[in-house]
Amino acid sequence: MKIALLGYGKMGQVIERIALERGHEIVLKKDEFNTYEGLETADVAIDFSVPMAAVDNISHSFRAKVPVVSGTTGWLEHYDEMIALCKDQNGGFISSSNFSLGVNIFFELNNYLAKMMSTLDSYNVSMEEIHHIHKLDAPSGTAISLAKGVIENSNYTKWTLDEAKENEIHIEAVRLDEVPGTHTVNYNSDVDSIEIKHTAHTREGFAFGAVVAAEWLAGKQGVYTMKDVLNIK
Template structure:
């Protein structure tokens, strides 16, 4: 499989190493100011860039009939536009707020726990996410996905980073040097606390998941998620 890397920072370099270990070839390594020269040689593209570049990267791939995996967060206000473009071009597209295989299991655990807790009004839910200081968006895309999983399975209506109302989930975002990503969900009552937590030890889990998703997407058409890749639907 020939891969175009759109975004060649720390994540891009880890994805490159894992892709090469799995027998794939890198045909384009694009940093923010580089051109798309070489994209047409690719079988698939993997985008781990920055919010300002993601939409352009995804659009270019869909217009060029290149399947695209995007793990860039912070641009989701334009997600529906990319879905529409993918459908228009009959392309293939996966966006994931987190490609870690473990985190995607954690998403399912989070939704199941939210459903179990939904009738226990004495518990108030809150979240904490911790990432490295280079992360540009806050809260993380993973935290937003987790919050959405709770909202879909409970009485909560939205999330906030401010003082929460009764219908809001409070998210605290911390930025600490050399933390790949930690997400914790707390259910607090006057008498006890329930906590579930996912801790990433390195970027390798995200990178492996992205390469696995790229392998899975080959030959398919449509808009998919990691639920489809991992057969969690």
């Protein structure tokens, strides 16, 4: 499979290594200093860039008839626009706040726990996410996805980085050293606490999941999620 890497920072370089180990070919390594030359020859594009570049990367790919796996966060105010372009160009698209296979299982666990806790008014939910100091957005896309999962399965209505009011989920965003990503969901009451937590040890899991998603998406049209890739019902 021929892959275009849109964004060639630390994550892009790990994705490149894993893709080559799995027998794939890299036909473009796009950064701020080069063009999209070679994009049209790719079977799939993997976008791990920065928020201000993601929309251009995704748009160029759809117009080149190349399906896109995007793990960039912080650009989702343009998500509906990109979905419309994907459909207009008969493209293929998977966008996820986190491609780690373990995190996507964690998402499902979070949803299930939220349903179980939704009738227990004595518990308040809060979240903490810890990432490396180079991360540009806060809270992380993964934390937002976790908060949305709780909101969809409970009486909570929104998340906030500030002090939480009634029916709000407080997210504590911490930037520390070179931490790849730690996410914790807490349910606290006067008598006890329940906590679920995912800790990434390296970037390998995110990169591996992105390559697996690209392998799955190549040759397909439509808008999909990691649930489709993992066959989670």
